[in-house]
Amino acid sequence: MRTSAIRVCVLAAALLLALGATGRPTDLLTARPAFAELPSDNPTRTALDKAVDKAVGEFFQQDQHVGLSIGISNHGEAVFYNYGTVSKSKVRLPGRTSVYEIASITKTFTGALASRAVLDKKMTLDTDFRAYLTERYPNLEKNGKFITLRLLATHRAGLPKNVPDTDALFKNPNFDTLPFQLIELEKPYDDSAYLRALHQVELRSEPASEFVYSNFGIKLIGFGLQKVYNESLEQLLQTKILGPLGMKRTGLAVSSQSKDLLVQGYGPSGKPMPYHLYNAGAAGGLYSDAEDMVGYIDWQLDESDPTIAQSHTAIFNNSESVQDGMVWYMTREGGERKLWESGGAFGMASQLVLYPESKIGIVLLANDGGFSTQDELAELAKKIREACPRR
Numbered sequence: 001m002r003t004s005a006i007r008v009c010v011l012a013a014a015l016l017l018a019l020g021a022t023g024r025p026t027d028l029l030t031a032r033p034a035f036a037e038l039p040s041d042n043p044t045r046t047a048l049d050k051a052v053d054k055a056v057g058e059f060f061q062q063d064q065h066v067g068l069s070i071g072i073s074n075h076g077e078a079v080f081y082n083y084g085t086v087s088k089s090k091v092r093l094p095g096r097t098s099v100y101e102i103a104s105i106t107k108t109f110t111g112a113l114a115s116r117a118v119l120d121k122k123m124t125l126d127t128d129f130r131a132y133l134t135e136r137y138p139n140l141e142k143n144g145k146f147i148t149l150r151l152l153a154t155h156r157a158g159l160p161k162n163v164p165d166t167d168a169l170f171k172n173p174n175f176d177t178l179p180f181q182l183i184e185l186e187k188p189y190d191d192s193a194y195l196r197a198l199h200q201v202e203l204r205s206e207p208a209s210e211f212v213y214s215n216f217g218i219k220l221i222g223f224g225l226q227k228v229y230n231e232s233l234e235q236l237l238q239t240k241i242l243g244p245l246g247m248k249r250t251g252l253a254v255s256s257q258s259k260d261l262l263v264q265g266y267g268p269s270g271k272p273m274p275y276h277l278y279n280a281g282a283a284g285g286l287y288s289d290a291e292d293m294v295g296y297i298d299w300q301l302d303e304s305d306p307t308i309a310q311s312h313t314a315i316f317n318n319s320e321s322v323q324d325g326m327v328w329y330m331t332r333e334g335g336e337r338k339l340w341e342s343g344g345a346f347g348m349a350s351q352l353v354l355y356p357e358s359k360i361g362i363v364l365l366a367n368d369g370g371f372s373t374q375d376e377l378a379e380l381a382k383k384i385r386e387a388c389p390r391r
Contacts, residue, residue, distance in 0.1 A: 222282025265347020273347025
């Protein structure tokens with residue numbers, strides 16, 4: 001997500017909220033346990049082990065960080081590292097099967113399903129997307145221009161960020177209570193309620209005219225997919241991705257078998273945060289772990305697969321250096337193609353980076369929702385890529 005400047009502004013506001021009478025941050029100083037020595041399962045034997053350990057040590061110099069799980073696929077060879085703790089109340093090292101909210105990384109799964117729908121001729125990139133919905137929505141056009149899969153997948157349909165509209169809650173927010181307010185606002189919404197509310201939505205801009213990040217736009221893709229396949233989103237994910245890839249701990253809900261593996265997330269001030277609602281769905285609803293995500297990475301690195309080739313094809317030129325695929329951001333880094341997506345939940349952050357030409361993919365899962373954590377994970381992924389053995 002291209003939100004670094006926004007995060008700087010939000011962080012400044014949060015720091016003002018956290019300042020006590022002395023002018024010193026209060027909650028931010030106690031954001032994680034004071035580790036005498038950072039817990040880790042990194043054996044520090046290979047050059048990669050040592051490079052990761054050094055980079056992660058620098059990452060944990062920021063007090064907000066609590067725990068971190070890393071999965072790397074290098075030409076099909078998997079490596080895992082874990083640091084910190086799954087909970088501040090009791091220090092316990094996470095593992096490769098520790099379950100995190102992956103938030104907006106979910107969007108890449110939705111993009112894969114949409115790519116499959118294009119190949120199955122269930123959808124096209126440029127058809128008026130209202131053809132894939134069950135009701136008429138004359139409000140989903142502006143100046144004669146309508147929304148399409150291409151525009152929804154690249155956040156250019158002009159839809160608001162969320163439905164119901166959350167903009168008012170982000171004015172002078174208290175970040176300790178904001179997640180609970182957002183949950184209360186969206187709790188009544190299921191798919192039918194979202195589609196009823198869609199009748200009242202006014203496009204913020206003319207379709208294709210500008211980038212307007214929209215979680216709801218990706219949810220709308222999910223609603224269209226359910227219509228054209230006549231299956232629920234959960235069924236589509238299970239039959240087309242999770243089941244075939246053997247992703248046993250990944251889903252829109254945490255299974256009873258995985259509940260003990262679920263880590264606790266923490267907000268910017270270090271307070272425990274709630275988990276997202278089930279209705280986060282296609283935009284940010286998945287839970288997963290490093291082990292499952294490395295299996296997903298291996299699939300995403302196989303561009304001989306038609307679904308992957310379609311989802312990695314540029315469908316919008318964002319700038320001279322960045323293109324958009326089917327919910328992927330794409331650029332070149334160090335002379336090679338790079339695809340990425342990041343995720344931010346109330347109390348967690350994540351980063352997924354692919355280097356298809358080098359057959360390297362990296363996933364990082366953290367159980368803190370600090371304002372800069374997603375950007376720090378992106379920098380950490382870059383350092384890990386530089387340390388990966390070349391083949």
